[in-house]
Each structure stands twice: as structure tokens, then as C-alpha cells.
Amino acid sequence: MTNTGTRIRPSRRCAGWLLGLALGFGCLVGPAGAAELVYDDAKLKVVHRVLCGQIDMFKNSSCKAFPLRDEYCHLVPGKCARDDEYLDIRGVVRTTIARGLFGRDYGHQQNAATIAAYERELPIIISKLAATSCPTASNLGLPNVPFHQQHRNFIKRAIFTGQTDETFDLFLLKDFEHFKNGKAALDWDVNAVEYVDGEPETLLDYVDKVLAAPDDGYLNMERRGTVIRLRKLLVHHGAVHARDLDCSHRGQIFCPLKAGAQAAR
DSSP states (O other): OOOSSOOOOOOOSSTTHHHHHHHTOOEEESSTTSOOEEEOHHHHHHHHHHHHHHHHHHHHTTSOSSOOOGGGGGGSTTTOOTTOOOOOHHHHHHHHHHHHHHOTTTTTSOOHHHHHHHHHHHHHHHHHHTTSOOSSOOTTSOTTOGGGGSOOOHHHHHHHTTOHHHHIIIIITTTTEEEETTEEEESSOTTOOEEETTEEEOHHHHHHHHHHSGGGTTOTTSOHHHHHHHHHHHHHTTOOOGGGBOOSSTTOOSOOBOTTOOOOO
């Protein structure tokens, strides 16, 4: 099983990691002799539940979702200075995941090798969370708009709550972009499949649904121009629709492109 157009590159000891993630086996990560990071689907589910809430809270509280935590400065380079009481969306995601995997003492007790293992694994974790729906709807949606009440993943929630530029330009693109043969790609799987009301949906599918809605009814707190720009960036990095993926069984979240499928335009 391979991922779709997006090459996830961290060094790994566990063969067939995509199969392991898809089936919920968890994983040991890191090259031989390096620190290992152990987690499973149950732990990721808890992490994602907290993260979904933090995306809403971050928007609600004018970037004050977290109090000052000097111990996490390794995870938020340049944004967690000792005199800085704010964290950006990059820090929110990184810190929430780290705390979920390592506990509140992460940063005090973890050595450099463990932190390096976390950095290698982070694109994999983001890919898995990109296929995981939030357990509840955003509290920033309109109650009379059914689209607002669907439980999509934290990345789509960030778009929905008007945090697109911060999430992509300053984190998901900036931290994980690489180039191969002159083409831009991402270390996390931009085509991870989330199942919304039983139907497969990629990030590009979601963006197109938002843009296709009459009277901008699905934009919620984001601007149309920002979402149009995001769509171009996603396509540039290999994003496709779910219909262009060859998922061999229902529920599969990492799927190769169908034979002959073309990149989205």
C-alpha cells in the first residue's frame, strides 16, 4: 500500500507502516539504535479530541489557548521565547500532540533523541489525524446550517474557523514541504481520506464543497479568496479528489491514485 502523491519520508523501523496505521496496530518509530516512539489509535483518538477543541479555543481566545509553557520551547522554535505569552497555531498543534503522547512533563524529561523521534513521526501522526473526524461539531458553526455541524478533522476545522493562512502557510506547508524532481510535495499525506456521513472525502473535496456552496454559506469564518488560494496550493502539492483514489476497501484512509487518474486542476 502506498500513499497518494505525497511522500511521507521519516526514517522508520516498522515495515508496512501505512498498513499498521490503517489497521490500528500502532508503531515503533526510528532507525536502529535511535529512540523509539510508541503510540496506538486509542492514544491518537484522545489527542485528536483535545486538538479539535483547541482549534476552536485558539480562535475564540485571540491566540491565548495555552498559557506560557517554557518547557515546550523545543517544539515551537522562535515562537516560545521566555517572554512570549502567546503560541501560534503551529505551537498549538505541536504542543497538543506532544503532550498527548508524552504527558505534561515532555520537555523536562525527554532527551534529544526522543524529541528527534517525535519530529520524524509528526508527519505520520498528522496524516492519521487528517483522516479522523472530530468527536463533536465546532462550537463556532451556525446551528441552522447542517454543513457546519459535521464532525470533520482538525485541519478542515482550522479552515472553517478562519485560520487557513496560519495553519498552512506557517505550519503544514512551511514545516513539511519538500521538492522532488522540481515538484513540490508534502511529508504528510494531503490525500488522506476522511469518511463524512459515510462518504470518502479528501481535503480537496472539502475545499471544493466550501467553494461550491451558494452565497458562500459554507465559508463560515473564512474568506472566499483565502480558500481559493488554498485550493491552488493544495493542487500544487498533489491534492486530488477521493474519486481519483484507488481505495480497495471501505474505510481505507491511505490510498494510491487510480491508474490513469490525473492530478486535480
